[in-house]
Amino acid sequence: MLIAAIVLAALVALLHVYFLVLEMFFWTKPLGRKAFGLKADFAEQSKTLAANQGLYNGFLAAGLLWGLVQDAGSAGRPWLVFFLGCVIVAGVYGALTVSRKILFVQGVPALLALAALLMA
Template sequence: MLMLANVLAALVALLHLYFLVLEMFFWTKPLGRKAFGLKADFAEQSKALAANQGLYNGFLVAGLAWGLMQGAAGAGRPWLLFFLGCVVVAGVFGAATASRKILFVQALPGALALAAVFAL
Protein backbone atom coordinates (compact mmCIF):
# COMPACT_ATOMS: atom_id res chain seq x y z
CA MET A 1 0.00 0.00 0.00
CA LEU A 2 2.93 2.32 0.69
CA MET A 3 4.16 2.04 -2.90
CA LEU A 4 0.66 2.70 -4.25
CA ALA A 5 0.31 5.79 -2.04
CA ASN A 6 3.69 7.11 -3.15
CA VAL A 7 3.00 6.49 -6.83
CA LEU A 8 -0.47 8.08 -6.74
CA ALA A 9 0.74 11.12 -4.78
CA ALA A 10 3.67 11.54 -7.18
CA LEU A 11 1.32 11.29 -10.18
CA VAL A 12 -0.91 13.99 -8.69
CA ALA A 13 2.16 16.18 -8.13
CA LEU A 14 3.28 15.64 -11.75
CA LEU A 15 -0.22 16.40 -12.99
CA HIS A 16 -0.18 19.72 -11.14
CA LEU A 17 3.29 20.48 -12.43
CA TYR A 18 1.83 20.00 -15.92
CA PHE A 19 -1.02 22.38 -15.03
CA LEU A 20 1.54 24.93 -13.81
CA VAL A 21 3.45 24.77 -17.09
CA LEU A 22 0.29 25.04 -19.18
CA GLU A 23 -1.13 27.95 -17.19
CA MET A 24 2.05 29.95 -16.65
CA PHE A 25 3.92 29.40 -19.91
CA PHE A 26 1.57 28.01 -22.58
CA TRP A 27 -1.78 29.68 -21.85
CA THR A 28 -1.67 31.83 -25.01
CA LYS A 29 0.16 29.23 -27.11
CA PRO A 30 -1.59 26.58 -29.24
CA LEU A 31 -0.89 23.83 -26.68
CA GLY A 32 -2.46 25.76 -23.80
CA ARG A 33 -5.38 27.05 -25.85
CA LYS A 34 -6.14 23.54 -27.06
CA ALA A 35 -5.86 22.02 -23.59
CA PHE A 36 -8.33 24.51 -22.14
CA GLY A 37 -10.45 25.15 -25.25
CA LEU A 38 -9.61 28.86 -25.40
CA LYS A 39 -9.93 31.42 -28.16
CA ALA A 40 -6.78 33.47 -28.78
CA ASP A 41 -8.29 36.78 -27.67
CA PHE A 42 -9.66 35.35 -24.40
CA ALA A 43 -6.35 33.62 -23.67
CA GLU A 44 -4.49 36.88 -24.13
CA GLN A 45 -6.93 38.80 -21.91
CA SER A 46 -6.81 36.21 -19.12
CA LYS A 47 -3.11 35.26 -19.17
CA ALA A 48 -2.33 37.04 -15.87
CA LEU A 49 -5.14 35.15 -14.13
CA ALA A 50 -3.92 31.88 -15.62
CA ALA A 51 -0.37 32.55 -14.46
CA ASN A 52 -1.72 33.11 -10.95
CA GLN A 53 -3.57 29.77 -11.12
CA GLY A 54 -0.37 28.14 -12.30
CA LEU A 55 1.52 29.54 -9.33
CA TYR A 56 -1.04 28.04 -6.95
CA ASN A 57 -0.61 24.69 -8.68
CA GLY A 58 3.10 25.08 -8.02
CA PHE A 59 2.39 25.42 -4.30
CA LEU A 60 0.46 22.15 -4.43
CA VAL A 61 3.40 20.50 -6.18
CA ALA A 62 5.82 21.83 -3.56
CA GLY A 63 3.68 20.57 -0.69
CA LEU A 64 3.23 17.15 -2.25
CA ALA A 65 6.94 16.88 -3.04
CA TRP A 66 7.80 17.84 0.54
CA GLY A 67 5.43 15.20 1.88
CA LEU A 68 6.85 12.55 -0.43
CA MET A 69 10.41 13.43 0.58
CA GLN A 70 9.46 13.08 4.26
CA GLY A 71 7.85 9.68 3.64
CA ALA A 72 4.20 8.90 3.08
CA ALA A 73 4.08 6.54 6.07
CA GLY A 74 6.10 8.84 8.32
CA ALA A 75 6.53 12.57 8.85
CA GLY A 76 5.25 13.31 5.34
CA ARG A 77 1.83 11.73 5.87
CA PRO A 78 0.17 14.86 7.37
CA TRP A 79 1.62 16.97 4.56
CA LEU A 80 0.30 14.60 1.91
CA LEU A 81 -3.12 14.40 3.56
CA PHE A 82 -3.36 18.18 3.69
CA PHE A 83 -2.18 18.91 0.16
CA LEU A 84 -4.11 16.03 -1.42
CA GLY A 85 -7.17 17.30 0.45
CA CYS A 86 -6.54 20.73 -1.08
CA VAL A 87 -6.33 19.13 -4.53
CA VAL A 88 -9.67 17.38 -4.02
CA VAL A 89 -11.40 20.51 -2.72
CA ALA A 90 -10.01 22.58 -5.62
CA GLY A 91 -11.13 19.91 -8.08
CA VAL A 92 -14.66 19.74 -6.68
CA PHE A 93 -14.92 23.54 -6.65
CA GLY A 94 -13.59 23.73 -10.21
CA ALA A 95 -16.08 21.10 -11.34
CA ALA A 96 -18.93 23.01 -9.72
CA THR A 97 -17.93 26.41 -11.09
CA ALA A 98 -16.00 25.91 -14.32
CA SER A 99 -16.20 22.46 -15.92
CA ARG A 100 -17.34 19.02 -14.82
CA LYS A 101 -14.25 17.65 -16.58
CA ILE A 102 -12.15 18.96 -13.66
CA LEU A 103 -13.84 16.43 -11.40
CA PHE A 104 -12.19 13.62 -13.35
CA VAL A 105 -8.92 15.31 -14.27
CA GLN A 106 -8.10 16.78 -10.84
CA ALA A 107 -10.44 15.68 -8.04
CA LEU A 108 -10.57 11.95 -8.84
CA PRO A 109 -6.79 11.40 -9.00
CA GLY A 110 -6.42 13.48 -5.84
CA ALA A 111 -9.12 11.47 -4.06
CA LEU A 112 -7.53 8.15 -5.04
CA ALA A 113 -4.14 9.30 -3.77
CA LEU A 114 -5.73 10.72 -0.61
CA ALA A 115 -7.45 7.40 0.09
CA ALA A 116 -4.21 5.48 -0.43
CA VAL A 117 -2.26 7.75 1.93
CA PHE A 118 -5.09 7.73 4.47
CA ALA A 119 -5.06 3.90 4.43
CA LEU A 120 -1.41 3.76 5.55
Protein backbone atom coordinates in the same frame (compact mmCIF):
# COMPACT_ATOMS: atom_id res chain seq x y z
CA MET B 1 -0.82 0.18 -0.01
CA LEU B 2 1.78 2.78 0.93
CA ILE B 3 3.57 2.28 -2.38
CA ALA B 4 0.30 2.86 -4.25
CA ALA B 5 -0.28 6.04 -2.21
CA ILE B 6 3.22 7.29 -3.01
CA VAL B 7 2.83 6.59 -6.72
CA LEU B 8 -0.60 8.23 -6.85
CA ALA B 9 0.52 11.28 -4.84
CA ALA B 10 3.53 11.65 -7.14
CA LEU B 11 1.20 11.46 -10.15
CA VAL B 12 -0.98 14.20 -8.65
CA ALA B 13 2.12 16.34 -8.03
CA LEU B 14 3.29 15.83 -11.61
CA LEU B 15 -0.16 16.75 -12.92
CA HIS B 16 0.02 20.01 -11.01
CA VAL B 17 3.48 20.76 -12.36
CA TYR B 18 1.98 20.19 -15.83
CA PHE B 19 -0.92 22.54 -15.00
CA LEU B 20 1.61 25.14 -13.83
CA VAL B 21 3.51 24.92 -17.12
CA LEU B 22 0.34 25.11 -19.21
CA GLU B 23 -1.11 28.04 -17.30
CA MET B 24 2.05 30.08 -16.76
CA PHE B 25 3.94 29.51 -20.00
CA PHE B 26 1.60 28.08 -22.65
CA TRP B 27 -1.74 29.77 -21.93
CA THR B 28 -1.60 31.88 -25.11
CA LYS B 29 0.24 29.27 -27.18
CA PRO B 30 -1.49 26.61 -29.30
CA LEU B 31 -0.84 23.87 -26.70
CA GLY B 32 -2.42 25.84 -23.86
CA ARG B 33 -5.29 27.15 -25.93
CA LYS B 34 -6.08 23.64 -27.14
CA ALA B 35 -5.85 22.15 -23.62
CA PHE B 36 -8.32 24.67 -22.23
CA GLY B 37 -10.39 25.30 -25.37
CA LEU B 38 -9.53 29.00 -25.53
CA LYS B 39 -9.86 31.53 -28.31
CA ALA B 40 -6.70 33.58 -28.92
CA ASP B 41 -8.21 36.89 -27.81
CA PHE B 42 -9.58 35.47 -24.55
CA ALA B 43 -6.27 33.73 -23.82
CA GLU B 44 -4.40 36.99 -24.30
CA GLN B 45 -6.82 38.93 -22.09
CA SER B 46 -6.70 36.36 -19.28
CA LYS B 47 -3.02 35.37 -19.34
CA THR B 48 -2.19 37.19 -16.08
CA LEU B 49 -5.00 35.42 -14.25
CA ALA B 50 -3.92 32.09 -15.71
CA ALA B 51 -0.33 32.65 -14.60
CA ASN B 52 -1.56 33.33 -11.07
CA GLN B 53 -3.63 30.15 -11.19
CA GLY B 54 -0.59 28.25 -12.44
CA LEU B 55 1.44 29.52 -9.51
CA TYR B 56 -1.14 28.12 -7.08
CA ASN B 57 -0.96 24.77 -8.86
CA GLY B 58 2.79 24.93 -8.36
CA PHE B 59 2.29 25.42 -4.62
CA LEU B 60 0.09 22.32 -4.53
CA ALA B 61 2.75 20.34 -6.36
CA ALA B 62 5.48 21.65 -4.04
CA GLY B 63 3.50 20.65 -0.96
CA LEU B 64 2.91 17.16 -2.30
CA LEU B 65 6.54 16.74 -3.26
CA TRP B 66 7.59 17.98 0.19
CA GLY B 67 5.38 15.34 1.79
CA LEU B 68 6.84 12.66 -0.44
CA VAL B 69 10.47 13.51 0.35
CA GLN B 70 9.67 13.66 4.09
CA ASP B 71 8.65 9.96 4.03
CA ALA B 72 5.01 9.40 3.18
CA GLY B 73 4.69 6.74 5.87
CA SER B 74 5.63 9.00 8.77
CA ALA B 75 6.72 12.67 8.77
CA GLY B 76 5.37 13.39 5.29
CA ARG B 77 1.95 11.85 5.91
CA PRO B 78 0.31 15.01 7.38
CA TRP B 79 1.66 17.08 4.50
CA LEU B 80 0.24 14.65 1.97
CA VAL B 81 -3.14 14.49 3.70
CA PHE B 82 -3.36 18.28 3.78
CA PHE B 83 -2.26 18.93 0.20
CA LEU B 84 -4.26 16.05 -1.28
CA GLY B 85 -7.27 17.47 0.57
CA CYS B 86 -6.56 20.88 -0.97
CA VAL B 87 -6.42 19.32 -4.44
CA ILE B 88 -9.71 17.50 -3.83
CA VAL B 89 -11.40 20.74 -2.75
CA ALA B 90 -9.96 22.54 -5.80
CA GLY B 91 -11.21 19.73 -8.05
CA VAL B 92 -14.73 19.84 -6.60
CA TYR B 93 -14.86 23.64 -6.81
CA GLY B 94 -13.56 23.57 -10.38
CA ALA B 95 -16.17 20.98 -11.31
CA LEU B 96 -18.94 23.11 -9.85
CA THR B 97 -17.79 26.41 -11.35
CA VAL B 98 -15.91 25.64 -14.57
CA SER B 99 -16.21 22.08 -15.91
CA ARG B 100 -17.00 18.63 -14.56
CA LYS B 101 -13.89 17.42 -16.36
CA ILE B 102 -11.80 19.07 -13.64
CA LEU B 103 -13.24 16.67 -11.06
CA PHE B 104 -11.97 13.69 -13.02
CA VAL B 105 -8.62 15.15 -14.05
CA GLN B 106 -7.74 16.77 -10.72
CA GLY B 107 -10.05 15.57 -7.95
CA VAL B 108 -10.35 11.84 -8.56
CA PRO B 109 -6.59 11.12 -8.72
CA ALA B 110 -6.12 13.06 -5.46
CA LEU B 111 -9.02 11.22 -3.85
CA LEU B 112 -7.53 7.86 -4.86
CA ALA B 113 -4.13 8.91 -3.50
CA LEU B 114 -5.66 10.08 -0.22
CA ALA B 115 -7.69 6.88 0.15
CA ALA B 116 -4.59 4.75 -0.46
CA LEU B 117 -2.61 6.83 2.02
CA LEU B 118 -5.28 6.52 4.72
CA MET B 119 -5.50 2.75 4.18
CA ALA B 120 -1.72 2.32 4.38
